[in-house]
Amino acid sequence: MMRLKLDSIDLAFDGRPIFQDLNLQLKPSEIVCVQTGVLDGGSSLLRLAAGLLSPDSGNVVVDGMALKDMTEQARFGATCMGFEAGGLLSIFTNYNNIAFPLLYHTDMSEMAIAERIAPLADALQVKALLQQEPHQLNDVQTRLMNLLRAMVFRPKLVLLDEVQSGMSFDMRENMLNVLLAEQQAHGYSVLMTTTVGDRTDFADRTLAIAGGKLEPIQ
Amino acid sequence: MLSKIGGGARRSGNVLIGIIGLLGLALNTCPQLLKPQRRRIFWLLFKRQLYNSGLRAASINTIIAMLLGIFVMSKAYAVIPNNTQFIDYYAQFFNIVVNREIGPLISGIILIARSASAVTAEVGQMQLYRQFDALSAVHMSPALVFLLPVFFAFPVSLLLMFFYFNMICVLTSFAMIELYHDGGITLIDYIRALLQQLTVVEVVVSMTKAMVGGCLIGLASLYFGYHVEDRFTDVSRAISNSNTFQLFAFFVLNIGLSYLVYL
Numbered sequence: 001m002m003r004l005k006l007d008s009i010d011l012a013f014d015g016r017p018i019f020q021d022l023n024l025q026l027k028p029s030e031i032v033c034v035q036t037g038v039l040d041g042g043s044s045l046l047r048l049a050a051g052l053l054s055p056d057s058g059n060v061v062v063d064g065m066a067l068k069d070m071t072e073q074a075r076f077g078a079t080c081m082g083f084e085a086g087g088l089l090s091i092f093t094n095y096n097n098i099a100f101p102l103l104y105h106t107d108m109s110e111m112a113i114a115e116r117i118a119p120l121a122d123a124l125q126v127k128a129l130l131q132q133e134p135h136q137l138n139d140v141q142t143r144l145m146n147l148l149r150a151m152v153f154r155p156k157l158v159l160l161d162e163v164q165s166g167m168s169f170d171m172r173e174n175m176l177n178v179l180l181a182e183q184q185a186h187g188y189s190v191l192m193t194t195t196v197g198d199r200t201d202f203a204d205r206t207l208a209i210a211g212g213k214l215e216p217i218q
Numbered sequence: 219m220l221s222k223i224g225g226g227a228r229r230s231g232n233v234l235i236g237i238i239g240l241l242g243l244a245l246n247t248c249p250q251l252l253k254p255q256r257r258r259i260f261w262l263l264f265k266r267q268l269y270n271s272g273l274r275a276a277s278i279n280t281i282i283a284m285l286l287g288i289f290v291m292s293k294a295y296a297v298i299p300n301n302t303q304f305i306d307y308y309a310q311f312f313n314i315v316v317n318r319e320i321g322p323l324i325s326g327i328i329l330i331a332r333s334a335s336a337v338t339a340e341v342g343q344m345q346l347y348r349q350f351d352a353l354s355a356v357h358m359s360p361a362l363v364f365l366l367p368v369f370f371a372f373p374v375s376l377l378l379m380f381f382y383f384n385m386i387c388v389l390t391s392f393a394m395i396e397l398y399h400d401g402g403i404t405l406i407d408y409i410r411a412l413l414q415q416l417t418v419v420e421v422v423v424s425m426t427k428a429m430v431g432g433c434l435i436g437l438a439s440l441y442f443g444y445h446v447e448d449r450f451t452d453v454s455r456a457i458s459n460s461n462t463f464q465l466f467a468f469f470v471l472n473i474g475l476s477y478l479v480y481l
Contacts, residue, residue, distance in 0.1 A: 052354055072357040081355045089352050089363075090344065101356035103255045110258075149356075 001064050003028045003189040004049060004157050009058035011044060018044055020212040022058070026157070031183065031190040033203040035217060036162070040209045042193035043084065046159040049191060050081040063156055076105040080153045082146035084161040084193075088134035095130040098149045117152050123178045124148055125171075140166045144175065151182045158183075158190045164198040176202060233441065233463055240437045244369040247361040256362060263367040271333035272375030276382065278332065282324055283383045287390025290315050294391075295398055305403055308395065309411035316387050318420060319476060322427045325379040326435065326468045330461055333375065334439040337368055338460045341443025342453040368440055373432030380428050388412065423479050431471050435464045 004026040011019040018041040026032055036042030047053040048060055051067040060067045062078040070078060081087070088097045099113050108116075121127040126144050129137060137145060143163050150158045164172050180202055183190055192203070200206045207214045251257045294311045298304050341364065344350060353360055392408050442460035446452040 050355060052351060072359065076357040083352070083355070086348065087352045087355060089349055091340070097352075100259055101358055103259055104356075104358050104362075107255065153356075 001028075002026065002061070003030065003063060004191065005059070005061040006045075006049065007059040007061065009048060009060070010056045011041070011048065011053070012056055017212055019048075019055075022213050024207075024214050026189045026191060028156075029183070029187045029189060030205070031180075031192070031203045033192050033194045033198075033200040033206045034214065035198075035200070035206060035208045036193045036195060037209075041212075042209065043161050045209070045214075046081055046161050046191065046193060049157065050079045050159050051075055052081065073105055076101070076153070076155070078155055079157045079159060080150040080155045081159040082143065082150045082161060082163055084143065084163075084165065085139060086134075086142070087146045088137075088142065090134050093131055093133055094137070094145050097134065097145070098130075098152050101149075102153065117148070120148055120151055120178070120182070124175060140171070147175065147179065151179065154186050154188065156188055158188050160190065160192040162193050162195055162198075165195060172199065230463075233438070236441045236445075237434070237437045240365065240441055241433070243361050244365050244437075247359065247366055250359070250362055251366070260362060260366055263363065264371055267367040267371035268375060270336065271329065271371055272378045275328055275332050275375070275379060278328060279325070279379055279383055280386050282328070283386035284390045286316065286320060286324070287387040288394055290320075290387070291391040291394035291398075295394075305407060305411045306414070308391075309408065309415045312388070312391055313412060313415040313420070316391075317384055317416065317424070318480065319472070321383050321387065322380055322424060322431070323469070323472055325376060325383050326427075326431050326472070327465070329372065329376055329379065329432070330435055330464045330468065333372070334435045334464055335457050335461055337436070337439040338443040338457045339453060341440055342446035342456045345444060345446040346448070346450070346453060365440060368436040369433065372436030373429045376432035376435070377425065377428040380424055419479060423475055427472055427475060431468050434467050434471065438464050438467065 002025045004024065006022060006024040009019050009022040010017075011022075022045075024032075024045075034042060034045060044053060048055055051060065051070075054068070062070075065074070065078075067075065067078065088094065092100060095117070098117055099110070102108055102113050102116075103110070117130070118127065121130055124144050124147065126141065126148060129141055129145065134142065134145075143165070147160060147163055150160065163175070167175065176199065179190070194200055194206075206217045208217050209215075251260055290312060291308070293315075294308050298307045298311065350360060353363060388409065389405075392405050395403055395408065439460050442456040442463070446456050
């Protein structure tokens with residue numbers, strides 16, 4: 001069974017077509033990078049896969065079940081998106097942005113949640129930022145906090161929007177090492193958009209958006 | 219002109235329908251509180267809201283209540299002779315002016331000015347900067363995170379504010395009695411006279427004003443904040459429209475209830 005199946009997706013904004021008959025399949029534990037340019041629909045692709053956007057036609061299926069038919073609890077277990085910008089609620093601290101959804105959807109105790117967050121935050125070198133608020137983070141820290149949240153949730157499919165952008169070489173290497181180790185440990189699939197200069201060598205496949213469809217890059 | 223009046227009535231009707239819809243959604247979301255984990259999140263957010271809307275209003279509440287206590291008792295002395303035998307009249311005057319009418323009205327105005335506009339601005343900003351997407355991304359219900367804390371905290375805040383306002387007013391008005399009188403009326407006498415004036419109906423009406431008024435103000439602030447669109451000015455417009463609606467609705471509720479029960 002495919003982990004993610006985007007089936008004949010059409011999407012347009014204000015009559016401007018973004019995707020036409022787009023198809024994508026991700027196997028369990030597969031990592032796919034999608035190289036994106038300006039306004040070519042990279043973020044929209046991830047939002048579709050996360051169920052944050054509804055296609056004009058076509059289906060988004062995770063583990064054999066259409067996203068639109070899932071309960072909020074099932075969706076929580078299915079996908080989590082790491083946003084390129086924002087993605088954190090300003091009324092919560094960064095920590096609560098991660099802890100509250102876990103508390104909301106699972107039976108984990110607050111202690112167990114803290115124990116799951118702490119080592120990963122340490123590994124990503126953002127532990128000191130957890131008690132701060134989202135407005136205190138710069139754009140790279142915001143992306144790292146989004147990534148941390150996705151890794152802490154351990155869904156079946158992690159969706160990451162240009163997570164490597166703006167990072168120094170060391171920071172990016174560390175981030176990718178942590179992500180790949182977690183992905184190996186928990187077996188989730190990863191769909192990541194990338195931009196010029198980002199690493200894609202760790203991916204099982206690299207695709208690009210061209211003419212409203214996804215095409216492989218050799 | 220007729221079309222303008224019609225347009226205004228239609229907009230007001232839409233607001234009322236929207237607020238009734240939010241009320242239904244709030245009641246529909248309440249069963250989620252049976253889950254301990256969700257109740258924990260709600261409780262944290264409820265306490266935050268209660269602190270912001272109820273407790274942090276205490277200083278302005280105190281100042282206005284003190285000024286009103288001084289003013290009301292000064293007026294009482296202008297119409298009722300200065301005599302210990304007239305303590306019941308002082309109490310009656312205080313009860314009718316402060317407890318029945320001005321106390322609830324001013325507490326409601328403070329809630330609208332301080333807290334309801336803050337909630338509208340907060341939700342409006344979140345709508346403007348697409349922060350509800352963040353909530354959708356973690357599949358949490360906005361009704362539990364935003365609606366229920368306001369739905370419960372606003373009526374409780376207003377009730378606390380009524381009580382607090384009246385307490386300060388009682389103490390200040392007694393201070394004025396002490397100042398004007400040569401002695402003879404104690405605080406206990408004054409409170410006893412006030413309690414004798416107070417009926418169960420008045421307590422029920424005051425609680426109804428707090429509960430219904432608090433709900434109405436809270437739901438309206440969320441409704442207008444949630445209807446912010448893409449322009450920056452939408453937030454200020456939402457606050458302005460929200461405050462106008464809340465003031466109108468709260469005055470109608472207060473005067474309507476007083477008219478029905480006391481006249």
